[in-house]
Amino acid sequence: MKNSLFLACSLAALSLAASPSLAQVQGGPITIGRSVSVAVPDEGVDYVLELRAGQRIESVMRSSDIDSYQEIYLEGATDDALASNDDGFSDSVDSRLVFTPGEAGRYILRVGALGFQESGQATLEVNNAPAREARANRIAIGRTVNGRLGSRSAEDDEGNSFDLYRLRLDRGDRVAIRLKSDDFDPYLSVGQSRNGVYQELASNDDGEDLNSYLVFTAPETGEFDIRARSLAGSAEGRYAVSVENGPPRPVSLPLAIGEPVAGRIDDKSPQNMSGGRSVYYSLNVRAGESYEVALTSDDFDTYLEVFDAHDKSIAADDDSGGDLNSRLQLHPEEDAVYTVEARPLSSGVTGDFEIKVETVAPPPPPSSLAFNTKVDGEITDEDASAGSFRYDAYTVSLTEGQRVQVVMRSADFDSYLEIGRDAKPFETLAEDDDGLGQGLNARLLFEAPETGDYVIRARPFGDDRGAYDIELSDRGPDPKPGSVLVGSTIRSSLSDRDNTADGGAFFDDYVFQAKADEKLRFIMAAQGFDALVRVGQIRNGEFRELASDDDGLSDTHARLNWTAPREGEYVVRATSFAPNSTGEYILTVERQP
CATH class of the missing domain: 2.60.120.380 (Jelly Rolls)
Structure with a gap:
């Protein structure tokens, strides 16, 4: 804490109190279609662009002094870049950023050296860059179309060349789409265009060797875009794209609560949406109850995925069950029939497995955790369960910006702390394993993003049991420089x-x-x-x-x-x-x- 400064330091504090915090140099508005010379400082330069919705632009920054870099933001929201580019040209470190705004407004184009720690001279030019028109070719179920990626193909904002095929489907239609090529590694994408912006719904790279294959179920009636391109993005060559009636929905075996079921993955197992092999199960769930699904195998690295009645994935897990096994929890908000897919993580793998579903007792309400009071606790078999671990939960009320510290110590296990909102399902906002720096004890530092109730989970790092103590303290206001x-x-x-x-x-x-x-x-x-x-x-x-x-x-x-x-x-x-x-x-x- 800064608690004693010399008199000169106090005078300095007074003289600098009104100084604004440092920010990027403001370059002002930039005219589209005009090249400008930029003396790039370490911190970069911000330019303002007025853009229309769907107005595709290309910003090129060239320099022999620095590795040029660009980012673009919506004005007033400069925490997350909407697009960025480092080396947009294959033969240099110059940058080329292509961007299509989804809404009209003022945007901030930030230019500088990669890492914003170097200075130098550069030229910057922003131009309108209407995309090479993606001429939509109609395709229908039962048809195969031969095509060629080349100079006439369309280009997306990442610089990937693609050909576009449009397919009309009714809600629930199930189709199998293939993209084959001997000239490049195919990449297949299915989606919809809304307000000029493409939204991908499904994609596949290597569903059949290096060729792409996916099974797609239409979530609604309408037009769907199939994009045929190369994985490399800029490769050219011939290809064939085909659409067929998809394989029937795999027969889903019944999955009863509390009864383990043995299964096997082999070349006769149903084919999943990416061309791999899986076994499917149907699970009846009831609103308000919690379920835990576990998939184990000694033969392969397991993968679990759960879908609703519209084939929308609602949960997935790889290794939460430990030893490459899968485990996940479900908290349905309405009565439903879920489809559970059991498969290896990698395609082409065979072997035996076991799957089991159990109901999970609702966790007890969290205990209140007071500030500056050490609380003794114990993790037991009767505690609430989440995946591969058991935990105790504590609730605390915080105000926006309040900084707190939570310390958890245990001689019996590796301590682990999580904090999240008081909601279901639990969403982790911050976590810590060994932050105390004393053995395997945890120290979690957290600043509340808004006023409300938060839940702290005290648990082992693994599936251990034992005693611990936990203490919550207020760290006071954010210290200023x-x-x-x-x-x-x-x-x-x-x-x-x-x-x-x-x-x-x-x-x-x-x-x-x-x-x-x-x-x-x-x-x-x-x-x-x-x-x-x-x-x-x-x-x-x-x-x-x-x-x-x-x-x-x-x-x-x-x-x-x-x-x-x-x-x-x-x-x-x-x-x-x-x-x-x-x-x-x-x-x-x-x-x-």
């Missing part, structure tokens, strides 16, 4: 109420100003932990390191000589080399002699 003047020394300490880096180390941040080419030295000494000093900048709320040192002064003390690349605002981060370290430290920022 302090400030430091060049020539000042800070005496402070790291504690478990500080911010935490991804690796679990606590840290304090201090903002300082530096001139271009100014040579600075950072010295950090600590008696209770291995000191680590890092220098960087905050970009979009994230720390981007420019330099760091661990043992430059001694085995546990840090000394970093650093030259500012340009005038601006920087951050020195006082932290530890190992996670969970706390204790006092001294940090000095000075000019190099």
Whole structure:
């Protein structure tokens, strides 16, 4: 915690209090069809684009100084890029981003070096790029069409060439589609276009050797698009696409609750939607009850998938049963008949298996977990079950932005913590295994995204039993960066109420100003932990390191000589080399002699 600064540091805090946080350089609006020269700084440049829904654009950025990189965002939502590109050309590190907006609005085109840690000169040009028209060829059940991927084929936003075939189906129609080629590795996709944007519903790469095969059941009556392309995306060559009546729905064997059923996968087993072999079972479920399905085999790596009456996948699992076996839970909201598919993870594998379904007792209501009170618990065979483990649940009410810490210790098993919303089914928002840094004990740090009730699950990492204790504490408000003047020394300490880096180390941040080419030295000494000093900048709320040192002064003390690349605002981060370290430290920022 930053609890004692020199007077000079306090003055620095006042002088910098009104400074805006660092962000990408604002390049302003960009005119479509005009090339611009860009002096790319480390943090990149943001340009504004006004786009119409369905207006396909191509942005090309070329540079001999940097590996160019582009991202595009909806204005005001710059957390998740809608599209990005690094090396859009096969013969260079220049970038080519193709984007089709699903809605009209203002978009942010962010350009820079890959990683946003280099600077240089570049040219940028944004043009309208109407897609090569995907001329829809009609195809019907029972027909085979020969075609050729080439310069006349359409192109999607990822640069994949494809030919388009349109097929009309009624709800529930079941078809088998094949794509064969001796010239390239075929890739088959089925979907629908809505508002000019293609939405894939099913796809297959190697259903039959290197050829594509899939069985598709129409979820509604309408027109469906079949895209024939190569897995590589840009390959050319001849192919044949065919549509046939799909194989009848495989006979589903009855699956009774509580009775294990033996089965076998061989070349006579029903063919699944991707051309592999499976065995299908029907399972009657009732609303409000919970079920656990387990698939085990000594002969192959198992895979479980469950479908509703419309062939929509509602649950799937590979290895939750341990030892390459599968296990999943179902929580139906209405009475229904589910189809359970049992198969090997890899096609072409045969062998015996066993499948079993059991009802799962509803878990007891979570216990209330008070702050700053250590609670003793025990994982037993009578506890609630979720997949391959049993758990105890605790509930806590949090306000938006509240930061909490949960610590779980056990001498009997490897502790594991999860936190999620108070809802069914449980959705994990954060989890931890060995975050306490003391053996196999867990420490979960969490910041509530909104006000409400949350559930904490205390459990073993595996299927163990035993005693544990758990404690919840409030970490207080989010610490804000302090400030430091060049020539000042800070005496402070790291504690478990500080911010935490991804690796679990606590840290304090201090903002300082530096001139271009100014040579600075950072010295950090600590008696209770291995000191680590890092220098960087905050970009979009994230720390981007420019330099760091661990043992430059001694085995546990840090000394970093650093030259500012340009005038601006920087951050020195006082932290530890190992996670969970706390204790006092001294940090000095000075000019190099």
